[in-house]
Amino acid sequence: MSNRHSQAAKSAARERIRAERERQKKQEKTRRQLLVAGAVVGVLAVAGGIGFGIMKLTEPTGWAAAAEAKLVKPAHTQGRNGTEILIGDPKAKETLEVFEDIRCPACAGFEQTSGPDLLKDLKEGRFKVRYTMYSFIDTMGAGGEGSKNALSALGAALNVSPDAFLKYKTALYSAKNHPDEREDLYAKDSVLLKVAAEVPELKGNKEFEKAVKEGTYDRWTMEMTALFGRKGVKGTPTFFHGDKKLVMDRIPQRQMTQAEYNKISQNNFRKMIDKEFGPAKGIQKGEKDPSAGGKGIQKGEKDPTAGN
Structure with a gap:
C-alpha cells in the first residue's frame, strides 16, 4: 500500500x-x-x-395566571371586556365617572361621608354613574392582593345585581369593615364573604360564594385594573363629568372632630356636584339646601366651616 x-x-x-x-x-x-x-x-x-x-x-401562577385565564364578564357590565360598570336610570342624561380602589383609605373616607349623597342622586336619576375600579395599592409599598381580590368579589356581586354591587361596595368601605391599607385583609376570601353576609342579596348566595372562592372574575379584574391611567387618573377617589375633572374644595388643615371633618367633606362633595349638575331635585336655583352646613349655626354651636 x-x-x-x-x-x-x-x-x-x-x-x-x-x-x-x-x-x-x-x-x-x-x-x-x-x-x-x-x-x-x-x-x-x-x-x-x-x-x-x-x-x-414555568407557567404563571396567581394573578399572573389570572391575566391569561378565560374571561368571564359579570352580568350588568358593558364594553368589549365588560369593563364598563354603568349604573343608574337609563333616562338620566348625564354620567358621573367615579374612580376608586377598594383598599384606598381616602376612598373609604369619601364613601363613609358622601357615599349616601351620591347614591341618593343616582337613585333619583340626577345622573348615571360609571365606576372604574383600580388595584394600584396592591403594587405600592405595602404590596398585597386585597384590591384585586375584593374587586373580583365585587364582580361576583355585580353579577347578582347592580344593587348588590353598590351595597357590597358600601359595606367594604364602611368604618366597621375597611382595614388599614397596610393590612391586606381583603386578600382573604373568608373576610370578603364575612362582609358580604351584611348584604341581603349576597348572604347565603351559593353562586356568589362559589364565584368568590373560585376566582371566577379574576380575569375580569385584571382587565379592569389594566384601565389604570385612563383619563390620566393615577389616584383615587377621582371624579369626571365627560372629559372634565371635578375638584372638591380642600378640607382646612386644622384640628377638628371626626363629625366636623365628615360634615365639611359632605358639604364639599355637594358643592362640587351642585356646581356641575345644577341644584338637586326639589331645590330651586338660588335656594339653600336645608341639609347643608355652613350658615345657620345655632347660638353657642361651633361653625365647622370657620377658620382657626
Whole structure:
C-alpha cells in the first residue's frame, strides 16, 4: 500500500472514531438532560412528555395566571371586556365617572361621608354613574392582593345585581369593615364573604360564594385594573363629568372632630356636584339646601366651616 493510501485510510479511520465519540458524547449529554428533566418533573418520560412537564413548571401562577385565564364578564357590565360598570336610570342624561380602589383609605373616607349623597342622586336619576375600579395599592409599598381580590368579589356581586354591587361596595368601605391599607385583609376570601353576609342579596348566595372562592372574575379584574391611567387618573377617589375633572374644595388643615371633618367633606362633595349638575331635585336655583352646613349655626354651636 502506498504511503498516500495509508494516510488516507488512517485519516478516514480517525474521522470514523471522532464521529463515533461525538455521537457517544451527544448520547451521554442527552441522557443527562433526560435524567435532570426527569428529576424535575418527577418521572422519566419521552422527550415530548418532559417538554410538557418543564413548560408546566414555568407557567404563571396567581394573578399572573389570572391575566391569561378565560374571561368571564359579570352580568350588568358593558364594553368589549365588560369593563364598563354603568349604573343608574337609563333616562338620566348625564354620567358621573367615579374612580376608586377598594383598599384606598381616602376612598373609604369619601364613601363613609358622601357615599349616601351620591347614591341618593343616582337613585333619583340626577345622573348615571360609571365606576372604574383600580388595584394600584396592591403594587405600592405595602404590596398585597386585597384590591384585586375584593374587586373580583365585587364582580361576583355585580353579577347578582347592580344593587348588590353598590351595597357590597358600601359595606367594604364602611368604618366597621375597611382595614388599614397596610393590612391586606381583603386578600382573604373568608373576610370578603364575612362582609358580604351584611348584604341581603349576597348572604347565603351559593353562586356568589362559589364565584368568590373560585376566582371566577379574576380575569375580569385584571382587565379592569389594566384601565389604570385612563383619563390620566393615577389616584383615587377621582371624579369626571365627560372629559372634565371635578375638584372638591380642600378640607382646612386644622384640628377638628371626626363629625366636623365628615360634615365639611359632605358639604364639599355637594358643592362640587351642585356646581356641575345644577341644584338637586326639589331645590330651586338660588335656594339653600336645608341639609347643608355652613350658615345657620345655632347660638353657642361651633361653625365647622370657620377658620382657626
